[in-house]
Amino acid sequence: MALKPTTCKEAIARWEKTKGENSTEAKVIELQFQWPPIEKMDGALSTLVNCEKLSLSSNMIDKIAGIAGMRNLKILSVGRNYIKSLAGVETVAESLEELWISYNPIDKLKGVGALKNLKVLYMSNNLIKEWVEFNRLQDCGNLRDLVFIGNPIVRANQTWRPGVPRLLLDSHK
Secondary structure, eight states: OOOOOBOHHHHHHHHHHHHTSOTTTOSEEEOOSOSSOBOOOOGGGGGOTTOSEEEOOSSOOOSOOSOTTOTTOOEEEOOSSOOOOOTTGGGGTTTOOEEEOOSSOOOOOTTGGGOTTOOEEEOOSSOOOOHHHHGGGGGOTTOOEEEOTTSHHHHHOTTOTTHHHHHHHHTTO
8 A cells, every 4th residue: 555645734734733833823834754755845835824934854845836825934945855946936036035955856056046035055965067057046146155065066176166155256246
């Protein structure tokens, strides 16, 4: 008998029961390490209207979705999933300040420029190997904290570090 994945609705209900709180009022919601894992982010997440930090790390999610109604979301933690792109994160671009998305198979940063308020990007151990992708970070004028170790571009360019702060700082002029 195969286990059905946990839905976001089920995970939220489980969280409410454990915490004894109403999810629509909570500022921090942690749905990481669900068993069975969550495979899809869906519209149930958009009910979390007061949530400022949402953690969905260590599941089996393949894309960012269902967060358009989360207008107060400042921190999105989706590390250790199967997310292949940043598509979907632009729906919270106005409020998002931190994106924790390490240990995913992301190889392109298309759309990162929409995250104008992004201050922190933890993106270690993904699959970024092209400079053209890394250069997209110049569009994130508020970016102050970047973790990029473990990406092929870092391994291939051991001398890259001295130029990186300048690359990011030049974009802030």
